[in-house]
Every structure is written in structure tokens, then in C-alpha cells.
Amino acid sequence: MGTYTLGEIASRVGGTVRGDAARTITGIKPLDQAGPGDLSFVAHPRYRREAAQSRAAGLLARPEETLPGQNLILVQNPYLALAEAMGLFYQLERPAPGVSPLAVLGEGTTIGREVSIGPGAIVGRRCVLADRAVVMPGVVLGDDVRIGEDTTLHPGVVVYARSVLGAKVIVHAGSVVGSDGFGYAEAGAVRAKIPQAGNVVIEDEVEIGACTTIDRATFGSTIIGRGTKIDNLVQVAHNVVIGPGSVLVAQSGIAGSTRLGASVIMAGQSGAAGHLEIGAGSVVGAKSAVLQDLPAGSFVIGHPAVDHRGWKKTQAVLRRLPDLLRRVARLESALTKAAGPARRRSGPKTARPKARRRSSRRAARG
Helix, strand or coil: CCCEEHHHHHHHHCCEEECCCCCEECEECCCCCCCCCEEEECCCHHHHHHHHHCCCCEEEECCCCCCCCCCEEECCCHHHHHHHHHHHHCCCCCCCCEECCCCEECCCCEECCCCEECCCCEECCCCEECCCCEECCCCEECCCCEECCCCEECCCCEECCCCEECCCCEECCCCEEEECCCCEEEECCEEEECCCCCEEEECCCCEECCCCEEECCCCCEEEECCCCEECCCCEECCCCEECCCCEECCCCEECCCCEECCCCEECCCCEECCCCEECCCCEECCCCEECCCECCCCEEECCCCEEHHHHHHHHHHHHHHHHHHHHHHHHHHHHHHHHHHHHHHHHHHHHHHHHHHHHHHHHHHC
């Protein structure tokens, strides 16, 4: 962990210093823990008061922030700048290159330079591990798996046969890539398994969280586009195609053969039915269920998912529903009370015509 001045950090993150550019920084901490040698950040207006009182040596902040008395590095995106600054102070530990004597390598496997394979790892036949790939303890690779440069597979990852992972991919512990898709042909009460003959292709710079499952295609490939970020506990079914730069948050799920365009966001516990098209740049809100195609740029929420503006109006009405029901009940009660006297007044009126008719008949006889 090094030491840098605010000016040096600003140069690294593309910001400008307002204050003492020579102030020395030795680490990065949150606002409430930062001390005189630490850099911190303020990325939301709600933290301005805390930022103004922080003891930090400097703060990453947006250009519109003032914060008198604080040294600021002004950037358009404090979170992005924080990520870049953290790279100066915290280096992820990488296992030493080499193959553990407790690992098992299949015949015909090719290993590049500075590859690390941990104890208990099992690598199938004819696999290819490119330079600086890391296969941690307990990882299992099926036959004909290809792993790109600088890709890291954390402990317990399972990659089924013929799967292809690109460069700089990260797969966290317990995830499964390439398991059989959920495909069955029904004949009455019997379900015959359909062989899943395809594979999974994960493009460069994808990160996959812990205990996520990505199924192989029935035919062809299930594809995870470049730069996509997938959280823990996500399910991606067979023949799904996820466009580059997409985000799938925890417990979301995509059913078979659905295609996501570029930069789609599936929020936590959201899902999409099968054989759909979700347009580029769409956002699916938390706990929402997409049951029909979405055009590019959609923002939907609910079950079934609808445009977020209509959903918000509906929710506003639902909050008023108890009061509306009480008002309707009061109106019904008032109408019932008003109708009582009207019915009593109408009774004699119906009897009078009969009396007149009887009087007329007596006069005629007289």
C-alpha cells in the first residue's frame, strides 16, 4: 500500500483539486472512519452534513459540492473515481503461478504462462488455460473447456464440458457454468429429457457472483456478453443471450431462449419469461416479472411488469383505496337513509287512484 498526494490521485482519476493538492494520503476509508491521512468520498447529497464534519484529508466529490474547509478532488462520478483510487492502495492477492501436486490434469490439456492451479482442482481432457489464468482449489473443469487470459475461477466453481470463458472473467465460489438446460418433452404424465448438446460462451470481462447457474444451450450457445456483471444466486437458462454491459442483480432469473439487448438491468428478484426480446438499455425493477417483449429503453416494474409511470400511478391509487372504500360506504349509508322516507311518502300516493276509481263507480250507479 503506497502513499500519494491529493494531486497525484486527482491526476489518476481525472479530477481537479480544490484545496491542498500536496496533502498526503495513505489510505481510503468511509466518511465516519476516515482520519487525517485518509481519502473518503461523498456521492449523494444526503451525506453532505457528514462530509462537512469528516476528519478526512480529502474527499472525492462532484464539482457542484462546496464543503468549506475540506480538501476536495472534483470528479463527475465519485464512485468511479473511488474504484480507480482504490487500485492505488489495495492490490488483490493473486496465487503464485504453478500447478499443485494435488491437482489433476487431463490428457491433452494446454497450460499457458504463469497459470495457477490450486490443490484439489480437476481439469478435464483437452482443456486450454491461457496465460495467467487462476484455477483455485476445488474447481472442476470438464473436457474441452477454454479459459482466457487473466481469468479467475474461485474455489468450488464447476465448468461443464465445451464451455468457453474469455479474458479477465471472474467466477466466484460455488457457481456452475454449463449445466444442462431444463428441457423436457411431455407425453402425457411422462417427461422425456431432451439432450442439451450446446455450450456456454462467456465473453471478456464478465464477472459472475457466487452460487449462480448458467445453463448450456440445447443447440448452439448460451451467451453472456462482454462486460456483463452478474450477482450472486442468479439463474440463466438455456439458449439465453445477454447483451454486453448488462447487469443481473441477486436472485434474478432469465427463462430459456430470451434475449437481452446491450446494457439491460434486471434488478433483484426480477425475472423474464422464455422466448422474449428485452430491448437494449431496458430496466426491470425489483421483484418484477416480464411476460412480453420490451422495446429498447423500457423501464418496467410490477407483476406483470408495466411501464414504471403507470405502475406508480396505480400504487398511488391503491394507497388511497381504504379511504375511498370508507367514503363509498358513507355514501351508501346516506343514500339508504334518504331512500327510507321517500318510500314511506310514496305509499299513500299509490292507494289514492284506487279510491277515486271506486268513488267514480258509485257515482255512476247512483
